[in-house]
Amino acid sequence: EAGVVQSPRYKIIEKKQPVAFWCNPISGHNTLYWYLQNLGQGPELLIRYENEEAVDDSQLPKDRFSAERLKGVDSTLKIQPAELGDSAVYLCASSRSGRSSYNEQFFGPGTRLTVL
Amino acid sequence: QQQVKQSPQSLIVQKGGISIINCAYENTAFDYFPWYQQFPGKGPALLIAIRPDVSEKKEGRFTISFNKSAKQFSLHIMDSQPGDSATYFCAASNSGGYQKVTFGTGTKLQVIP
Numbered sequence: 001e002a003g004v005v006q007s008p009r010y011k012i013i014e015k016k017q018p019v020a021f022w023c024n025p026i027s028g029h030n031t032l033y034w035y036l037q038n039l040g041q042g043p044e045l046l047i048r049y050e051n052e053e054a055v056d057d058s059q060l061p062k063d064r065f066s067a068e069r070l071k072g073v074d075s076t077l078k079i080q081p082a083e084l085g086d087s088a089v090y091l092c093a094s095s096r097s098g099r100s101s102y103n104e105q106f107f108g109p110g111t112r113l114t115v116l
Numbered sequence: 117q118q119q120v121k122q123s124p125q126s127l128i129v130q131k132g133g134i135s136i137i138n139c140a141y142e143n144t145a146f147d148y149f150p151w152y153q154q155f156p157g158k159g160p161a162l163l164i165a166i167r168p169d170v171s172e173k174k175e176g177r178f179t180i181s182f183n184k185s186a187k188q189f190s191l192h193i194m195d196s197q198p199g200d201s202a203t204y205f206c207a208a209s210n211s212g213g214y215q216k217v218t219f220g221t222g223t224k225l226q227v228i229p
Binding site for chain 1: 120122125148150157158159160161162165205207209211215216217219220221222
């Protein structure tokens, strides 16, 4: 079974430039998450999707960040414009849906963003 | 607000020794406590998890000890190996409804030969 795929793996941009990250979740996983991981820190949830609906985007800085999951499969996270403080690893994860028990989240390798 | 506190930040253990990582939580609504292992350049991967109805769970060399009254839990890695060198994150979640996982700050473990 293929894991969560993310691209690009690395991205270096100048501040104020736009950047986009792409995620393809595990087949059959309806729930998709975007996390931010700063150096030496644990992942912090940015947004969670159930199929194509964003059910929790409370931690997403909406002035510069946006995300979409148009067909309920792939997802794109965008930053425009990027700031120096956005340098971090952006992780995508997916899980099965269901409310009866804990659904394990499977993480992709992440995209390491460096803003100069 | 940091809801899951993790210590130590880094840990160096001799091969064959025991690695111990501690976590404490505040939110009593948490009822599922996973540990994740992350190697450089990789995403976190679930290692072992426990529910608060048991005080201990063991899987191979990895054991979680859970103290519900103290709201603390810990990971013990027995017979630590150089291949265990990674960053470990404790986490907490609720198991029903919307399962939002809160991660600790991580412990970088180095096992030296």
